[in-house]
Amino acid sequence: DAKTTQPTSMDCAEGRAANLPCNHSTISGNEYVYWYRQIHSQGPQYIIHGLKNNETNEMASLIITEDRKSSTLILPHATLRDTAVYYCIVSALNYGGSQGNLIFGKGTKLSVKP
């Protein structure tokens, strides 16, 4: 079973920041937080990952709480093309073996509206 809890759906106005929450209260010290998204029925796309510190890349920012029990993915200026299902996944450090595999839950369906 997925180790994360996400809202089923969210709306966001185009041009505004989209803040997608994720609860992972049972996360272990050796587990990363990953975010992927899936646009329509395309293959999922990696967005960002983090262990302890906040992370930022060209797509998004990841804010992880100090106790690591929750995180927020931030899309700073959402566009219509960001409409997708966003998956928050926790997975162990991946040095081989199944502990590093990704387990996808149902995710959050983000709808960006004009």
Next chain:
Amino acid sequence: DADVTQTPRNRITKTGKRIMLECSQTKGHDRMYWYRQDPGLGLRLIYYSFDVKDINKGEISDGYSVSRQAQAKFSLSLESAIPNQTALYFCATSDSTPGTGYPSSYNEQFFGPGTRLTVL
């Protein structure tokens, strides 16, 4: 991602038929994965392979088999297809040593476009 291709993209078949789905990648990654996705649900791992000689069962391997013919090719077979195997199938790859030559601790996967399989 164009670097990961899947064939066929769509397939309709009948119960009891043998079906093979193929995945090829030009990314030079050593790890490959097969997932299935049912409507409204997340992806579930069927099989994964960390190199040509390494094949592992995932969460839902019953009714499926795989072959890693080369580092770049990973095929999924349904020996005798049944209707509840109707789903969207995705192949993915990842690199155990991205760029640095040292093992990576994180698992960034690159997915193919998917194969929509319908079993009647």
